[in-house]
Amino acid sequence: MKAIKVERDELLWMEAESPALGVGEVRIRVLASAVNRADLVQRSGGYPPPPGASDILGLECAGEVLEIGEGVGRVQPGDPVCALLAGGGYAEEVVVPAGQVLPIPDGLSAVEAAALPEVFATAFLNLYMEANLTPGEKVLLHAGASGVGTAAIQLCKLTHNDCFVTVGNAGKIDECVRLGAAGGWNRHEGEFKQAVQEWSGGGVDVILDPVGAAYLSDNLLVLNPDGRLVVIGLMGGVETSVNLGLMLVKRLRIVGSTLRARSIPAKALVMDRLRDEVWPHIATGDIRPVIDTVIPIEEADRAHALVAGDQTVGKVVLKVSE
Numbered sequence: 175m176k177a178i179k180v181e182r183d184e185l186l187w188m189e190a191e192s193p194a195l196g197v198g199e200v201r202i203r204v205l206a207s208a209v210n211r212a213d214l215v216q217r218s219g220g221y222p223p224p225p226g227a228s229d230i231l232g233l234e235c236a237g238e239v240l241e242i243g244e245g246v247g248r249v250q251p252g253d254p255v256c257a258l259l260a261g262g263g264y265a266e267e268v269v270v271p272a273g274q275v276l277p278i279p280d281g282l283s284a285v286e287a288a289a290l291p292e293v294f295a296t297a298f299l300n301l302y303m304e305a306n307l308t309p310g311e312k313v314l315l316h317a318g319a320s321g322v323g324t325a326a327i328q329l330c331k332l333t334h335n336d337c338f339v340t341v342g343n344a345g346k347i348d349e350c351v352r353l354g355a356a357g358g359w360n361r362h363e364g365e366f367k368q369a370v371q372e373w374s375g376g377g378v379d380v381i382l383d384p385v386g387a388a389y390l391s392d393n394l395l396v397l398n399p400d401g402r403l404v405v406i407g408l409m410g411g412v413e414t415s416v417n418l419g420l421m422l423v424k425r426l427r428i429v430g431s432t433l434r435a436r437s438i439p440a441k442a443l444v445m446d447r448l449r450d451e452v453w454p455h456i457a458t459g460d461i462r463p464v465i466d467t468v469i470p471i472e473e474a475d476r477a478h479a480l481v482a483g484d485q486t487v488g489k490v491v492l493k494v495s496e
C-alpha cells in the first residue's frame with residue numbers, strides 16, 4: 175500500500191507496509207482521511223502516537239471494510255464505514271479496533287464522512303461526558319470555526335444549549351452563527367471576557383477550550399457558579415497561575431481531556447453514543463460535516479499549510495482514492 179511518510183519535515187506519498195490485522199480489528203480501504211491540528215504537532219515531533227498505534231499520521235478515515243478479524247460482528251467486508259483512529263489514516267489501508275468503526279451516515283460520501291469521527295467524538299465526549307452539559311445551559315466555545323468548534327456548535331444547537339464562540343476574524347463569526355452559534359468575538363480585537371459577559375448576561379456554564387494557559391484566568395472569570403472548563407488543547411501555552419479563590423467560591427471544575435490516549439473500550443463508548451445520538455441527525459441533514467477544502471493525499475503538505483494558516487472553517491479533507 176501507499177502511505178504518507180514524514181521525511182526531513184516533508185510529507186511524501188510512498189510505499190509502506192500494510193498493517194497486520196488482529197483479533198477484534200477491522201481493515202479498511204481508505205477513500206478519504208482528514209487533517210487534525212494534532213497532525214501538525216505530531217509531524218514536528220511534539221505529539222507521539224500512543225504505544226502500539228501506527229506511526230503514520232491520520233486520526234480518522236472513511237472507506238470500505240476490506241477484512242474483519244476474529245470476533246468482529248458489527249461490520250462485514252464491503253460495508254461503507256468511517257472510523258476514529260489512533261493513527262494510520264494517511265494511507266490506502268488502515269487497521270482499527272471494531273468499536274471505533276461506524277457506518278457512513280445515509281446519504282454521505284466517503285469524503286464527507288471522513289470529516290466526522292475525530293471532531294464529533296471530541297466535541298461529544300467533552301461537552302456531554304466530561305462537562306455533563308444539560309439542556310438550557312450556556313456554552314463558550316473557543317476556536318469556534320475549527321473542526322472541533324463547528325461540530326460543537328451543531329451539537330449545542332441540537333441539545334438546546336445557546337453557545338458563543340471566539341474566532342480569528344469577522345467572517346468566521348458569520349459562519350459560526352450560520353451553523354447555530356448565538357454570537358461571537360474576534361480574538362484579535364482584545365480580551366473576550368466582556369463580550370461573553372454581555373452576551374450571556376453574566377456568565378456561561380461550560381467552556382470547551384483548546385487554548386489553555388492564555389485563556390485560563392478569563393475563562394474562570396466568565397464561568398457561572400458550578401461551571402465546568404474542559405481544556406482540550408494548549409495552543410495558547412501550558413503554564414500559568416490559577417486563582418483558586420475564584421474556583422472555590424464559584425465551585426468551578428477544570429477538566430483536562432484527550433481522546434487519542436483513551437483505552438479502546440472508552441473510545442468505543444463514545445462512538446456508540448455518537449452512532450445512537452448524533453448519526454441519525456446527520457442522516458436527516460440537521461447536522462452536517464463542515465468541510466473547508468478537499469485536497470488529494472499526494473498534496474498533504476499543502477493541506478497542512480492550509481490548516482496552519484488559521485483561515486479554515488471546519489475540516490480539510492484528504493482524498494485518497496475514488
Ligand SMILES: NC(=O)c1ccc[n+]([C@@H]2O[C@H](COP(=O)([O-])OP(=O)(O)OC[C@H]3O[C@@H](n4cnc5c(N)ncnc54)[C@H](OP(=O)(O)O)[C@@H]3O)[C@@H](O)[C@H]2O)c1
Pocket residue numbers: 209210211212292293296317318319320321322323340341342343346361384385405406407408409410431432433434481483484485486488489
Ligand atoms: N483533547 C483532545 O482529545 C482533542 C481532540 C481533537 C482536537 N483537539 C484540539 O482542539 C483544537 C482544535 O482542533 P482542530 O483540529 O479542530 O483545529 P483546526 O480546525 O485546525 O482549528 C484550529 C483553530 O484554532 C485557532 N487558533 C490557532 N492558534 C490559536 C491560539 N494561539 N489561540 C487561540 N486560537 C488559536 C485558529 O482559529 P481562529 O484564528 O479562528 O481562532 C485555528 O484555525 C486543537 O487545539 C486540537 O489540538 C483536542
